[in-house]
Structures are given as structure tokens and as C-alpha cells.
Amino acid sequence: MGKLIDGVWRDVWYDTDKTGGEFQRSAQDFRDWITPDGTPSSNGGKGYPAEANRYHLYVSYACPWANRALFFRKLKGLEDLIDVSVVHPEMLSEGWEFRTDFPGATGDTVYGVPFLRDIYLRAEPKMTGRVTVPILWDLKTEAVVSNESADIIRMFNSAFDGITGNTDDYYPDAHRTRIYEINARVYDTVNNGVYKAGFATSQDAYDKAVLALFDSLDWLEGILAENRYLVGDTCTEADWRLFSTLVRFDLVYHTHFKCNRNYLRDYPNLWAYTRELYQWPGIADEVHFDHFVRHYHYSHDMVNPNRIIPINPVLDWMAPHGRG
Missing domain, CATH: 1.20.1050.10 (Glutathione S-transferase Yfyf (Class Pi); Chain A, domain 2)
Known part of the structure; x- marks a missing residue:
């Protein structure tokens, strides 16, 4: 999990020395918003109009923040409106990569670049910040609309309802x-x-x-x-x-x-x-157990220095839940 500093990649981890050993997550930098007609949102960010095939979602199946964006894309019937590129589950010295040598990793289906940071740099050539997923990308202006998953799921919840006719509301x-x-x-x-x-x-x-x-x-x-x-x-x-x-x-x-x-x-x-x-x-189509088991255990060598992948329990996810 490196970062960009003035547009240059640096393979640096989070500094916990100054926080007494506590991990502190960085705030996301891109907080614009898609609205039905493109009017600015109440959060003060720039407004983008809801349009079919204008936006692209960059995700990792391993990442829980990106995963919830995929859940809302599915729940709200946006698969035909918003395409997806999936990074490789291993996040090593180059950060998230668009390698395709793992089932489900698609590569960058828009520009064919090798690294996720290349998407950020396309929008902000001198960017300073963490290179994270998800990214909601505007194909028309080549800009990052948002890299904050909490905002993305709210956009997906309502912005495209007039196009899809799906009015299910998860934020009533x-x-x-x-x-x-x-x-x-x-x-x-x-x-x-x-x-x-x-x-x-x-x-x-x-x-x-x-x-x-x-x-x-x-x-x-x-x-x-x-x-x-x-x-x-x-x-x-x-x-x-x-x-x-x-x-x-x-x-x-x-x-x-x-x-x-x-x-x-x-x-x-x-x-x-x-x-x-x-x-x-x-x-279940959006839950890729192989990606997140591989990602966490292989990528975090400060936690698992020998990169041993555990055998893990076999869980019956389809067992009756009894909560009807």
C-alpha cells in the first residue's frame, strides 16, 4: 500500500510510530457526486449527471470498501450502465496492479494501463495521496468522480433510478x-x-x-x-x-x-x-473468497512475512439462515 507524492510512486507503509502504534486510515480526496441531472450535491462537490455507459468502476474483489460498491451496483441493477475493471488480488511494491494471471482479475478494460495509480495520474498528474479502490471514473471528462465508497453507494442508491426504474431505497x-x-x-x-x-x-x-x-x-x-x-x-x-x-x-x-x-x-x-x-x-456473485484470502495473506508481509496462505475452514454459506 504505497502512495503517490507529487505524482511519483513511493512504496511506503502507514507510519504508526507517531500514533503510538495505532493504524489511522487516510481520508479520501475525491468527493464529487453523481445526481440525476448533474446539479451539485449538498456536500459541496461538483455534480455529474446520471448517464448510461458514462462511468466506470475500478475495484478489487478483495477490498471490503470496493466490495460494497459492487453490492450496490448489483442491488440497483446498474451492471449494464456501469462497467467494471478488477485489479489483481496481490498488492505488492507497485500497489494495485492490473495483472490478469488470477481468476476474475480483468486488467484495465478502459486504457490497458498496468497499475491503478495510472488511473489517478490520468486525472491528477501531480497527485499526492493513497492509491485506493474503489474509483468511480468519468469516461467523458477522464476524472475521478469519487474514491469514497460510502458516497458511491449513496449515488448508486438513487442517482440512476430514472434510467433503470429500480427505486429500491437502502437509505430511506x-x-x-x-x-x-x-x-x-x-x-x-x-x-x-x-x-x-x-x-x-x-x-x-x-x-x-x-x-x-x-x-x-x-x-x-x-x-x-x-x-x-x-x-x-x-x-x-x-x-x-x-x-x-x-x-x-x-x-x-x-x-x-x-x-x-x-x-x-x-x-x-x-x-x-x-x-x-x-x-x-x-x-454471492460479487463475493470472491479466493481474492480476499490471497490478498490479505500475501500482500501484508509485515503481518505475514512468509506469505503462507492458510487452509481455512470450509463454511456452508448456503445453509438455511432461518431469518425469514
């Missing part, structure tokens, strides 16, 4: 306050919490992160004991944001990131809930 007005509350805790302690545990370089930083993680998993188990979904009977973006972490938990985060007080499958409600979302029409 009636539940927005509760969605915000859940997202805030889940992001800090679960979505990012597994990384804060896995990338900690001090015992105190690890202990703080892992205890907060399992405190939140206990809290979520309690919510799902009383409700089918996180805000009640309605499936919302809060569920899909959580799912992208849970679906990786037992195969990656439990062992690789030392989040090993419990497996996900030790939580009856969370495990059944995760299987329900996995079995949602079309979602």
Missing part, C-alpha cells in the same frame, strides 16, 4: 438517523476496527482496537436477536456496509488480523444474518 428518510448512528459505530470499531487491530504495532493499540471490535459484535448480536436487520424489518445500507466485513471475518480477520476472541460463526444471529445477505439474489 424514515431510518436515516438510526442508519447514521449504526454506521458511525460500525465503521469505527468493526469495518475499520479489524484493520486497527491487524495493523497495530503496539500491544496497547491492538488491545484497544480488538476489545472495541468484540464489544461491538456483542452489541450487533443483541440487535439482531430482536430485529431481522439493523434498523428493524428494512434492509438498509447499514446492513450492506456491515456485511462487507462480516463475510471476510472467519477466513481473514480472525487469524490474519488477530481478531480471534470469537469466530463469526460463534454468534448465532450474526452468522445467520450474514448468510441471509450472502444468499440475497446476485450478491
Whole structure:
């Protein structure tokens, strides 16, 4: 996970020395927005109009942040409107690469460049920042619309409804306050919490992160004991944001990131809930277990220096979930 500095690639990891061993995620730099008619969004970013075949999505199947963008592309029926390029699961000294020697890795289907950083540099030749997925790319102006997955799923949720006719709403007005509350805790302690545990370089930083993680998993188990979904009977973006972490938990985060007080499958409600979302029409097509097992264990040599790929448990994701 290197970065660009004034347009030049540097293979540098996150500096945890100045944070007492704590991993701190960088904020994303591209925060424009697609709206139905291209009017600017309320967040102050530039507006782009919703049009078929104008936008392209760059993703990694391994990355949970990119994965939730793929989930919303599927949920909202955008596959025929927005094409996808998938990077190779190994993220080594050159960062994300467009190699095709792994099943499902497509290469860059737009420009044929070798590295994901080449996409950023096409938009910002002197860019300084992390080279991350997902990227929502505007083919018309050759610009990065957004590299913030939380924004991308909101765009996908509603911007293209007039084109697709799909009006399913995963961010309904009636539940927005509760969605915000859940997202805030889940992001800090679960979505990012597994990384804060896995990338900690001090015992105190690890202990703080892992205890907060399992405190939140206990809290979520309690919510799902009383409700089918996180805000009640309605499936919302809060569920899909959580799912992208849970679906990786037992195969990656439990062992690789030392989040090993419990497996996900030790939580009856969370495990059944995760299987329900996995079995949602079309979602399993976007879950590539081989990509994320390969990515985490092979790419993070500071965590797994010998790059040993674990055998992992065989999980029955299609077992009846009983949450109907």
C-alpha cells in the first residue's frame, strides 16, 4: 500500500510510530457526486449527471470498501450502465496492479494501463495521496468522480433510478438517523476496527482496537436477536456496509488480523444474518473468497512475512439462515 507524492510512486507503509502504534486510515480526496441531472450535491462537490455507459468502476474483489460498491451496483441493477475493471488480488511494491494471471482479475478494460495509480495520474498528474479502490471514473471528462465508497453507494442508491426504474431505497428518510448512528459505530470499531487491530504495532493499540471490535459484535448480536436487520424489518445500507466485513471475518480477520476472541460463526444471529445477505439474489456473485484470502495473506508481509496462505475452514454459506 504505497502512495503517490507529487505524482511519483513511493512504496511506503502507514507510519504508526507517531500514533503510538495505532493504524489511522487516510481520508479520501475525491468527493464529487453523481445526481440525476448533474446539479451539485449538498456536500459541496461538483455534480455529474446520471448517464448510461458514462462511468466506470475500478475495484478489487478483495477490498471490503470496493466490495460494497459492487453490492450496490448489483442491488440497483446498474451492471449494464456501469462497467467494471478488477485489479489483481496481490498488492505488492507497485500497489494495485492490473495483472490478469488470477481468476476474475480483468486488467484495465478502459486504457490497458498496468497499475491503478495510472488511473489517478490520468486525472491528477501531480497527485499526492493513497492509491485506493474503489474509483468511480468519468469516461467523458477522464476524472475521478469519487474514491469514497460510502458516497458511491449513496449515488448508486438513487442517482440512476430514472434510467433503470429500480427505486429500491437502502437509505430511506424514515431510518436515516438510526442508519447514521449504526454506521458511525460500525465503521469505527468493526469495518475499520479489524484493520486497527491487524495493523497495530503496539500491544496497547491492538488491545484497544480488538476489545472495541468484540464489544461491538456483542452489541450487533443483541440487535439482531430482536430485529431481522439493523434498523428493524428494512434492509438498509447499514446492513450492506456491515456485511462487507462480516463475510471476510472467519477466513481473514480472525487469524490474519488477530481478531480471534470469537469466530463469526460463534454468534448465532450474526452468522445467520450474514448468510441471509450472502444468499440475497446476485450478491454471492460479487463475493470472491479466493481474492480476499490471497490478498490479505500475501500482500501484508509485515503481518505475514512468509506469505503462507492458510487452509481455512470450509463454511456452508448456503445453509438455511432461518431469518425469514
